[in-house]
Amino acid sequence: MSDSNDEAATTTHAGPHGYISNKDAYLKRLRRIEGQARGLQGMVADEKYCIDILTQISAMTSALQSVALGLLDDHMSHCVVAAVAAGGEEGNAKIREASTAIARLVRS
Amino acid sequence: MSDSNDEAATTTHAGPHGYISNKDAYLKRLRRIEGQARGLQGMVADEKYCIDILTQISAMTSALQSVALGLLDDHMSHCVVAAVAAGGEEGNAKIREASTAIARLVRS
């Protein structure tokens, strides 16, 4: 299933959403996170020591947060900046939307 | 690749680490989290809207935290309780170890 994603990752057309420049890096980090999720299943299946599993979950959570913060920064640097620079209500709408996403990240 | 994990999940010997009763449930939740990680790769590959990707990451982070809190509760209810009930220094060591894991969870 991840093969098709890998292929997609090698397409090079510029997308509309601004983070294309780092796309392969994001995909690589997300594949590693997927691997961590699979590793956790192995640990639970093998009944590894619970504290060691929790350590892995903390590492995976940090990796996910790091991806989220990177995407958010990209989003604000491209999408929000473009909307604000274009003037009008769209810029404010983008800021509000980003604030809502930030609140979800802070509280999750 | 997850097939071998599935097989492992159906083994029924009681393990030493206390959370065996919920093992299948944990494996199911972790497989869903793995699927979310794969879904995120698809979203990035397809250049989905960044805010929608962030929403998925928040959901995945919450799912991971929930697994961690469940495992921690199981660990304390079985492993820590058994060590404390046995008396001696081992109980204190288990409490300290759990506290360290909790601090990592709170800060990650």
Add this chain to the structure above:
Amino acid sequence: MSDSNDEAATTTHAGPHGYISNKDAYLKRLRRIEGQARGLQGMVADEKYCIDILTQISAMTSALQSVALGLLDDHMSHCVVAAVAAGGEEGNAKIREASTAIARLVRS
């Protein structure tokens, strides 16, 4: 001691940093948070039940996060938008600065 803050809160000159419109509301929330910090001292001094103290700390942390998210939204809606609209490098610098602050909030 908080009297001087109260007086300051009633000054009405428009400040440079964009959140003036909600200043009194923020001050009120921060005074309540200060009161929570004082209440916690009373609970510890009186040796109240530890779990009840932790519940109060969770409430206080949530209140603080809520203030932070409000200030961040105000900051982006005013300061960042103004910098971006003015054009030039300043907008990018403001976005980077905001991203760094967001990362600190998410990880704290």
Add this chain to the structure above:
Amino acid sequence: MSDSNDEAATTTHAGPHGYISNKDAYLKRLRRIEGQARGLQGMVADEKYCIDILTQISAMTSALQSVALGLLDDHMSHCVVAAVAAGGEEGNAKIREASTAIARLVRS
């Protein structure tokens, strides 16, 4: 107003809730946190730069979390251990209660 807390802090009777040994240290940390809450009011009243205020809030949140983790560790080392060692249902109840508090901390 904090004077009365200071006096209370110097009482030396052993309380029932286990963290008496560190009581003065906790009170000192909580007074510093109260001071941070007052400092935040001054920053808002003076309309300091929003990002600087957010930095202070992150520091205050970390200080609060640190107090919570310390109290939780004390609670588990004393109160939970004592309940478990005494045998019976009380130990399980204390573990469940601690787990609920931990979940609140992780999610707040």
